[in-house]
Amino acid sequence: MDAVALRSQRHARRTVAMLGACLATTTAGTVYLFSTYGPALSHRLRLTSTQSNVVAISANYGLLLSGPFFGWAADTVGPRVLSVFAALGSFTAFSSLAYTYSGAWSVPHWLVLALYMVLVGLSAQAANMAA
Numbered sequence: 001m002d003a004v005a006l007r008s009q010r011h012a013r014r015t016v017a018m019l020g021a022c023l024a025t026t027t028a029g030t031v032y033l034f035s036t037y038g039p040a041l042s043h044r045l046r047l048t049s050t051q052s053n054v055v056a057i058s059a060n061y062g063l064l065l066s067g068p069f070f071g072w073a074a075d076t077v078g079p080r081v082l083s084v085f086a087a088l089g090s091f092t093a094f095s096s097l098a099y100t101y102s103g104a105w106s107v108p109h110w111l112v113l114a115l116y117m118v119l120v121g122l123s124a125q126a127a128n129m130a131a
């Protein structure tokens with residue numbers, strides 16, 4: 001290949017990588033969206049204020065406490081594995097929240113919602129570190 005084609009190919013790869021990083025960091029901010037759907041979730045599932053706050057803070061614990069691990073993982077296994085984990089984790093956590101909210105699933109205890117939110121935080125941190 002000539003130099004112009006190599007430069008063009010390199011530019012295309014960098015552009016795709018930049019767009020992927022922007023998308024990953026955009027979706028990594030979903031932890032902070034709880035304030036928009038939290039009141040409706042609490043009302044629908046009849047959570048007390050304390051229970052709702054524990055569910056909300058669980059996402060922050062998942063996000064903040066997993067930072068060192070996902071930083072190490074990004075350096076060790078690379079961003080692709082973290083991106084896959086972030087995508088699957090976010091999908092699983094938010095789907096579980098949606099099914100619980102709609103009544104399709106009945107959760108045995110409100111702490112299960114907190115575990116969903118921990119997974120949201122873990123996924124957000126994985127997306128941050130992958131970007």
